[in-house]
Amino acid sequence: EADIYQTPRYLVIGTGKKITLECSQTMGHDKMYWYQQDPGMELHLIHYSYGVNSTEKGDLSSESTVSRIRTEHFPLTLESARPSHTSQYLCASSESPFWGANTGELFFGEGSRLTVL
Amino acid sequence: DAKTTQPPSMDCAEGRAANLPCNHSTISGNEYVYWYRQIHSQGPQYIIHGLKNNETNEMASLIITEDRKSSTLILPHATLRDTAVYYCIVRVEDDKIIFGKGTRLHILP
Numbered sequence: 522e523a524d525i526y527q528t529p530r531y532l533v534i535g536t537g538k539k540i541t542l543e544c545s546q547t548m549g550h551d552k553m554y555w556y557q558q559d560p561g562m563e564l565h566l567i568h569y570s571y572g573v574n575s576t577e578k579g580d581l582s583s584e585s586t587v588s589r590i591r592t593e594h595f596p597l598t599l600e601s602a603r604p605s606h607t608s609q610y611l612c613a614s615s616e617s618p619f620w621g622a623n624t625g626e627l628f629f630g631e632g633s634r635l636t637v638l
Numbered sequence: 639d640a641k642t643t644q645p646p647s648m649d650c651a652e653g654r655a656a657n658l659p660c661n662h663s664t665i666s667g668n669e670y671v672y673w674y675r676q677i678h679s680q681g682p683q684y685i686i687h688g689l690k691n692n693e694t695n696e697m698a699s700l701i702i703t704e705d706r707k708s709s710t711l712i713l714p715h716a717t718l719r720d721t722a723v724y725y726c727i728v729r730v731e732d733d734k735i736i737f738g739k740g741t742r743l744h745i746l747p
Contacts, residue, residue, distance in 0.1 A: 554735065560679065564725075564737040571732070580736060611681050617731065625670070627735065629681020 527630035544612030660726030
């Protein structure tokens with residue numbers, strides 16, 4: 522069973538507010554990822570990290586930022602939320618290396634559904 | 639961009655085998671093939687992965703062609719709970735992981 526947690530699960534907020542979506546995992550995984558997904562649409566990678574102090578932008582340009590100060594935490598921040606940020610945000614982690622006993626599979630949190638009014 | 643091509647949707651009768659194809663004609667020698675599925679808006683769930691050999695686990699079988707340019711995920715006895723979007727991904731260890739559009743599988747009662 523995956524031990525990766527996202528909070529909040531649901532958030533409704535007004536335009537211009539700063540928000541932070543939390544993601545924590547207790548599996549000791551170095552690699553962590555943030556995906557954005559609109560209903561019925563594909564998953565888009567927006568940020569990823571290979572370990573502490575490592576952050577990279579994904580394929581979909583995003584106004585959000587991330588940090589990786591501790592292995593277990595990978596928070597995502599929007600400094601000034603807009604209605605176009607309304608979406609579901611999914612956090613994931615994976616074990617490394619992925620040979621031998623490791624499958625390299627991604628473990629996902631339950632997602633944070635953000636609505637910006 | 640995703641490195642794989644999948645049909646956008648497929649139907650399968652309940653109890654029959656569901657065979658989901660994936661084309662990855664540009665796969666390189668050190669890239670693995672992974673399959674995930676996503677039910678509603680939950681996070682995708684890992685199903686199976688392989689490099690060259692066919693693989694089987696409690697959920698599914700993965701058949702990879704000899705030239706590795708395509709693969710097929712087989713759900714041997716599909717149930718209504720297998721209705722989901724299925725994603726085929728190729729990756730090496732330090733790749734960013736791109737999902738693509740996947741195949742929407744409908745299991746018909």
